[in-house]
Amino acid sequence: MVSRNSARAALWLLGCGVLAVLSLVSLTVGAEWVPLPTAWDALTHYDSSVVGQAIVVDQRIPRTVLALLVGVALAVAGALMQALTRNPLADPGILGVNNGAALAVTIAIGGLGLSDVSAYIWFAFLGAVLAAVGVYLLGSVGRGGGTPVRLTLAGVALSAVLMGVTTGLMLLDPVAFNGLRAWNTGSLLGRPIGVAATVAPFILAGLLLSAVVARALNSVSLGDDLARSLGTDVGRTRAVSVVAITLLCGAAVAAAGPIAFVGLMVPHIARWIVGPQQPWIIAFALIGGPLLVLSADMVGRVIMPGEMAVGLVTAFVGAPVLIALVRRRKVSGL
Template identity: 45%
Template sequence: MTRSRRVRPTLLVALLGAVLAVLCVLSIALGAASIPPDQVVRALFGHAPSRLVENIVWSARVPRTTLGIAAGAALGLSGALMQALTRNPLADPGILGVSAGASFAIVLAVGVIGVGSFHGYVWFAFAGALVASVLVYLLGRLGRSGLTPVKLALAGVAVTSLLSSLTSAIALTDPDALDRFRFFSAGSMADQDGATVLRILPFIAVGTALALACAPALNSLALGDDVAASLGRRLGLVRLQGVAAVTLLTGAAVAVIGPVVFIGLIVPHVARVLAQLAGIGPDHRWLLPLSALLAPCLLLAADIVGRVVARPTEIQAGVVVAFIGGPFFIAMVRRRHLSEV
């Protein structure tokens, strides 16, 4: 590989970072009350032209944007990690029931048990995500053909439908809980403060560290279990570490923005395309960071579109992402090599 090709991955990361920075400025600038980008930049550096602009930027828009970055990165990493661990291109926290499991556990904790604090119900989110992922995996293994990508996806859809129905049933018993759940289930970053972002950062940081530490082993795992074992990889430990990372990342994201589907499905595929264009290949030491950069871009872009097209109200970011991800998922299922599995 030439020296010029070696710098291309770094340039790709820098380009994605620049795109994310632009989206952050737009996310802070656009909304029911739009703020010119130059005033946004001035406000960020402590020179806001008015107290109103300062309050809008720091009290509402900055926490919302920061939450989009953190939650988006968590969901993108979760999707890339799940696809690598299962060798399933259809894997996604939303499709395989992980997000639905976390949502059900949160609603159960809040609506039935009476847990009111974030640090109380976030542990239920982790437990729900873990139980749902194990259940989907066991259902996907049933039958003579064993575990296949399409069977795993169908098992995820079935578990998601069941848990979503149970979640709605619990929410319907409490009008106040139902009112909150309507926005939570659609995937929203609205009405969140800086304290909420700070609460989820430790969980996402630990999950990210675990995910990135898995990257070399994921490259070996892509060659098959036998090859990976012959290379000295401890497969059980790798999968346990991966499941812990997915549980932390998905549970933390769902606890604050709700079950946003398809980000974990779309982003890793786009990351692979960009990696091929950059000459990186299927190296998870690059694919995971690329996914962590691309996912916030997608989530913030969806949030911006939702705020602009329905102004002065807004369409929830999860709805916009689902509008994009639904056709993408159908196209993936219809691909010849998947439909024949």
Template identity: 45%
Template sequence: MTATLATPRRAPAASAGARRRVVALVVAVVAVLLAVLLSLAFGSRPVTVDQVVEGITTWLRGETPTDIGAIAVQSRIPRTVVALLAGSALALSGALMQAITRNPLADPGILGVNTGAALAVVIGIAFFGLSSAAGYLVLALIGAFVTAFFVYFVGSVGPGGTTPIKLALAGAATTAALSSLVAAILLPRQAVMDEFRYWQVGNVGRADWGSLGVVLPVLVIGTIVALLCASALNALALGDDVAVGLGVHVGRIRVVAAVAGVGLCAAVTAIAGPIGFVGLMVPHAVRLVAGTDQRWLLPLSALGGAVLLTLADTIGRVIGSPGEVEAGIITAFLGAPVLIAIARRTRMKAL
């Protein structure tokens, strides 16, 4: 009798999962390109595809077009770039916070991080005459890190230590308190209320190339650090003991990932105000498609966040024409049902 050796085959489930992730990546890239086209084409003045092309090509050549539609396209390029980068950073920040806390409700908005950053900037503007993008960034970083530490401290007090529910409650209470302080500072100052009202809800329309250049190094470094942490975060999801056995320095990776997440959130808040729910919605949506592997989850979340915020900004300009509805309002409108669906689960499971 002749023994037949079976040829090793890749598990069908693993192969199907890999194909699904590749398809998701391709779809996400196409969605980013489509979101960019829609952002450039729609607003208070709709333009044609030819005008979009003319606006982009003349901008690349450093020229000023003569067509009014192409001029409108050129004026939308900075806010489109800011929306892409801000959405990407917020989604990455949310994914990192969910991974290191193993909390499905972790998000820069729910945990109060971006509100703390916004409060610090508003204080600098109202009481110290702050007006530079670099100053905004410094204060936003300080406010974000102080708030993150405070929320984690409050959420870890009491029996049971840190739990998803305690962190979410601490973050919600902190957000409410800090939002009230922002309103108390801005409301009596009617002269600047219109100019700085986006510090309450978030809006990418006020950012420009100068402010983007100031925060870009933080965004780039934070993104690189986040992606480099992916494999260690996968080990962390198996439990601290298993992660230590695999050679991961648990405390160090949590600190590094937390610093990257808070830094990304603070940089966005410094130029666009506190935009919520992007970091909550996008990682959950990506997780349904690509699974929990952080090596795929993080880059796909970055692409998904860019699409979400860019489309939210475009929708706000269209429905608010000739003015606009702030992108933070649109993301809150879309994110509230997601938060309710997560909160209504019978059990709060760790990720």
């Protein structure tokens, strides 16, 4: 056991090193490429008169920091949801949580005129909670209760409805909702560093709560009855997990819009690497999520003239992964 944990720790540290290198490279990639020495000088000896350094400080650093925060939030939220529901297809996007938050933010910005993320982030939290409750109620109606497959189907259906309502609102008043079009696809473009600073405390709080319930989720993922027999307070674990998921998803959506499939792919990759131990899955989600979002954002910057939103890139990658998971025989539980 010690040697296995040592190997996991070494691999985790290696992942941290890769993430650090990728974060530095992210400062150089874009419509205008910035040499790596210039990017490094922007971090150590900033000179606003140098165009390349100004691009790094004003555009690339806020974007990179936000990609790291959003990646962490969505990946850890996905890991919590999969363990909590014992559903390998659980994901903030698939279960409608992201689109619930997105609809609430759309109403707050376009309908109520709120323009600062510190104001409409509370609507994101409310929308995330209501969507999660709605999916649970829809998936639990009838005989058999809320099985993983039924919850997934309910989530996909509700997510489609919420996305349709959000799109319809934008079409009703294109002028008022014009600024939300790029945001609604999941984008990191044009976000000042203040956005990252606003959502960071909420994401940090969600991560701390995730750490609190990580070990208890090992028992919960085995079933409620067995978890109780092992001394786990199932109700407390579920409540803390739901609060953590709400904070993580609401903050991520408020900052960058609904980015799908990150919470689906990363926990699965982590599980393949470290096995079913939830603390290790969450630990690897901490680096896997930022790696995925940051890589997708960098690809989106250069894949076409202009750029492609990070949410579209993750969708191109995530859709085949979802199909592969659905086709597996054992998709009803973890």
